[in-house]
Amino acid sequence: MKPPKFEYRAARTVEEAVSLLQEAGEDAKILAGGQSLVPMLNFRLTRPSHLIDINKVSELDYIREKDGKLAIGALTRERTIERSALVRQKFPLLTEATEWIGHVQIRNRGTIGGSVAHADPASEYPALVVLSDAELTIQGPDGSRTTTWDEFFVTYLTTSLQPFEVLTELRFPLPKPGSGYAFVELARRHGDFALVGCAAQVTMNGKGTCQEARLALIGVGPFPHRSPDAEAMLKGQKLTDKLISEAGQKISEEVEPEGDMHASTEYRRAMSKVFTERALKKALSRVQGGK
Amino acid sequence: MSMHSISLTINGKKFEGQAEARKLLSDFIREDIGLTGTHVGCEHGMCGACTVFIDGVGVRSCLTFAVQADGTSIETVESLAKDGKLSPLQEAFWENHGLQCGFCTPGMLICAEELLRENKNPTEQEVRLAISGNLCRCTGYHHIVLSILAAAKKLQGAAQAA
Structure with missing residues (x-):
């Protein structure tokens, strides 16, 4: 099928994404890799009034080691994580989890933030957020907040993300030696x-x-x-x-x-x-x- | 209904058009640009028939909106043959009976092309993994795998001769 009608806006920064969400109202959704959202749109399982595209928010595309944690920007593609030497060296569980996700062409587009925010009960990245008690940074109109899985995951496909908020960073504590x-x-x-x-x-x-x-x-x-x-x-x-x-x-x-x-x-x-x-x-x- | 101007490069040529936000890139390529080599099967990312390159990266065009392709360079299956001559990959499909009904072929070719650009000497297992996201409704996977392995050999031979 074809997606229902919606208004489209593209953001260049996180700040712009939050303000576009506010302008659009509560029925807007963030569009990241689109590998889960677009199938749902094509089947008309969801009918957002607006899509706020964050694919050009390059400030959310990074993998860094910081204070004993692996900090990953929410827009980082699954394929980038799969190929990252830093991830393979420091947190190979994340590499192995990524290899289970869909297929190459899905991982080329799909993002870690999108996967976690979509919260499909069968998807791999939420498991690692839960396993490692990762910190999730969320940006909203009133600034940023940090949360963990026990507050974030609510039920099937449902998180505690509020209408005008964007998941921006995931920080995984690195495994201890041994x-x-x-x-x-x-x-x-x-x-x-x-x-x-x-x-x-x-x-x-x-x-x-x-x-x-x-x-x-x-x-x-x-x-x-x-x-x-x-x-x-x-x-x-x-x-x-x-x-x-x-x-x-x-x-x-x-x-x-x-x-x-x-x-x-x-x-x-x-x-x-x-x-x-x-x-x-x-x-x-x-x-x-x-x- | 808001229309968006879209300006992109398709198989090396500039194209300018307009589309509603909800227009899928797969439909834009077929209906607006008029290139029907890209096939539309499932429209939810499961069959792989609509796979194209956007800026050199293989993606499902049914899971991308045309407006998102503004400013990009797209390669479809039509880009593989040069001057009316099949590419070594296409030749290998022809020689090894890699096509049956042909519906899945454009997606198979693009995914195989992506594999061979990165991996010059894939194992059979790597080939099978590379096309694991593509459904062949004739279930003729065996010959598709043979075709891709044969294409790798052809390309290696060409590289050695050069």
């Missing part, structure tokens, strides 16, 4: 929406004890699932296959996935255990200097 990572996903075909996915990051001390475990699952609830209980089970322990299996079991009992034509609730729940185990084992195998 960390391993993995992003594993189940999809019918590569690039399809994930039925279930799991991101894991484990930090081990020299004696083979887990100092910290972080897990975030996608496709099993309204937004990425974090499990303080499963993480606590792993902390301070040797990560044996038995313990990993118990953590997977714990998560599969916590999640409340919705079933659809692609996979039933029961299947997604069963797979949440399997993919938690796979992610933890793969992450553990990647810890530098042994387990």
Whole structure:
């Protein structure tokens, strides 16, 4: 189908984007990469009065290391992140997550800020925001504010972004030395929406004890699932296959996935255990200097 | 309804036109510019048939508005053949039965072209990944993969001869 009618404005700066949003009123939407929004427009699932295009807001296109964090501008393309040597070196979990997103031509346009603001329950970047307790900077008419995932993600495709606000930067705390990572996903075909996915990051001390475990699952609830209980089970322990299996079991009992034509609730729940185990084992195998 | 002036370069030629904000680039290329090589399949980014280069980067033209292409340089499938002679990639599709009904071919060619511009010697797995976002309704993927691998060989041969 074809998109419904809307007014189009292009911004050059974040400030201009915020003021164009204000002029346009509450039914306006930001247009970034458009890889989720434009399909929704083409199917007329959404009918914004205005689109405020931020594709020329070049000040939001950057990847920097700053104060032990990786700061990424919201308009940074997924393909740029995938190819970034800095990301691969400092936060390879982000590189691995990116490789699961759609296809090359989707990643050429799609942006990290757009993916997180769209908040699809099956998408990869929100999982990393949740896993690493990333800071999100949001610019609005009254200046900027910083938030984290527990305030940001509200439910399916819904965030706490207010009508005249723009997500501008994501800051991911870098993994500590002795960390391993993995992003594993189940999809019918590569690039399809994930039925279930799991991101894991484990930090081990020299004696083979887990100092910290972080897990975030996608496709099993309204937004990425974090499990303080499963993480606590792993902390301070040797990560044996038995313990990993118990953590997977714990998560599969916590999640409340919705079933659809692609996979039933029961299947997604069963797979949440399997993919938690796979992610933890793969992450553990990647810890530098042994387990 | 607001109209926007659009001035762009298409396959090396200047084009100026007008479009509503809601006009998709895929429709602008087909209806306004009159180049119908770019095909429109699903209109939600799943089939890949509408893929074109914008400033050298492969994108879905059905997920881009024409107004966003103002000031850019676009290459469509029509840009591949030069002076009526097929490109090595197109030749390889012809020789290896890479086309069946031809509907997905323009998107396959653009995505393969993007792969081969960056990777001169792709593995079969890399080729399959590169066209993983393109649907062939005849399901003739095998010959498309063979065509792209054959094109890589042709291009390597040409580079060595030069």
